[in-house]
Amino acid sequence: MTMDSLDIAGSAQQEFVTDSNEALEFKLVRCKEDLERDETTFKPEMSHQIFGETETIFGYKELSVKLYYSAARLSPYLGMSYTSKVDPKKAEGVQPDEVLKPVAEKLPQAFFTNLDDFVKALDKDASFRPYGELLHTFGPSLSSDGDGASPRTFEVYLATAETPGLREHHEALQTFLLWYIDAASFIDIDDDRWRFFVCFERYKTAEGETRYAVAGYTTVYEYYAYPCHVRPRISQMLVLPPFQKLGIGAEMLDIVYRHYKNNEKVVDITVEDPSENFTRLRDFVDCRNCAKLSCFQPLKLAQGFSPTMADDAKKELKMSSKQVRRVYEILRLRATNLSDKEEYRNFRLDVKKRLNMPYQKEDSDMKKLLKVLRPEELAVSVTGREQRIETLDRMYNQLEEEYKHVLERLAVL
Structure with a gap:
């Protein structure tokens, strides 16, 4: 029974009510030392898709739910701790909420519940290499710490359901959607029209070994368009919290654009139910690209929207007509x-x-x-x-x- 269906009598029981967003603790673990570092911990943006609309858990004091992933393979560990548990006899027979079960149901079948076993398995990340075709290598547009640290390197790979390694890796990767994208749903990976653009950070260990850490991913569905064309639709994009505010989202979107840019079968690239943040990201990338076209220069913008703008943006950048008009208005505002x-x-x-x-x-x-x-x-x-x-x-x-x-x-x- 969850808090959605409870009316707990008396303030005495409120000490057993926990904000599930605060209770959850995520990590992308590169080495066992990361388990003790506060800076490697990040929180969910939401948890109602697991713990209900109130985003609360009843029945525990000082509850902590740990969901850790190895940074490369994304092998999960799930555990919890608390200082005390509610006594149903003193809570009108109300049982404490299930905590691990609803989370575990969304994880791959193989996950760790013993932290020591999870730590031992971290060594397997050393042999991990990204799957698929390397599309692009780049450095972040912003420093992660601003202290003059060594430049970071990111790589984006393209994969399909048939790519060796993709299926198992995606099974764990998609679980992040539940905590960061509202109304998220898992996709049917057996549909061969899905394309996966996965971003990894390539880094060196203290011993000089090259390793990888997952930074984010984008899924694209290639819809059929009559008579023999394709209309790719961006479905999901997620940059994991430790890698946000580095310009990675803009790079990934631009990489998707460049991948389809010269494909004559592609009509245009659309987006499925974009969030406010993604809309802003898309506007930024599209404006940056359109600003390079001659028809979007200030003097032309002042003359009003023209068919040439729509034609050139569609031809050069595979943009939809609706998005071209929006970009025109943004760039004209800048020129006004x-x-x-x-x-x-x-x-x-x-x-x-x-x-x-x-x-x-x-x-x-x-x-x-x-x-x-x-x-x-x-x-x-x-x-x-x-x-x-x-x-x-x-x-x-x-x-x-x-x-x-x-x-x-x-x-x-």
Whole structure:
């Protein structure tokens, strides 16, 4: 029984209620010393997909749930500790929540429950080599610690379900989605249209051995497009917390783009239900790429959106028409002198004209209906003028704020 179905009487039992996000402790372990280092620990962003909407665990004091992975092979260890456990006789018969079982159900069948065995198995990481085809090697755009440490090296590999090693590795890798992507679901790896872009850090041990650590991954599904084309759709992208804020997400997205760029069968590259963070990342990468095209230069942007922009971005970068228009607006905002009232006004009107298109269609549809029906026969509501203006202003202001976040990142290039 979970906290979602409990009404615990009395404050005395509240000391046995734990925030599951605080209780969970993750590590990507490279060596046994990492087990004692606080800096190697990271937390989940969410846990409701395992422990329910309240994200609480009942029945334990000072609960700690440890979910560790070897950095390369991702062999998991799962364990827990607590100082005391609730007595059902003193809690109106309520049993403590299951803790390890709901987590274990999402892990690969082979995982460690004994920490000593997990430590011994770390040696197997020494022989691990990334699977698939090496697509690109790069260094992070930001230093991880800012203290002049040695440059770091990352590699991105492309794999399919048929690639030796991918299936077992992905089984563990995908479990991170549950803690960092809302409404995440595991994919059907047996579908041969899936493509996996996996990022590893290549590093040297103190003894000079070359080793690898998983940094993140992206999955892409290659949809069929009539008559003989492909429409790749980015499904999932995750950069693991120890590797975030290094520019790796932008590099990975750009690598996906470059992989499909020269494929004549590819119509465009789309994204499945993007999060707010991914939308911002995508906008940044697309703006950076489009800014290199002649049709997106400031003088051309000031003349308004043109079919050439859509055609060139689709041809050169495999962008969808909708995304091209969004990128145009972001880059035009950057090229607009906000102190020039007329120039700024022209930009706002250009964006609002696009936002108003659904209302224009509504007007057109209403005119058609009025030709065949009397006003009293209409069972549809029409948005009033004042309401439209208010809605357009709100939508525009929200968009401008989103665009400015992207421009802040572009400004540091």
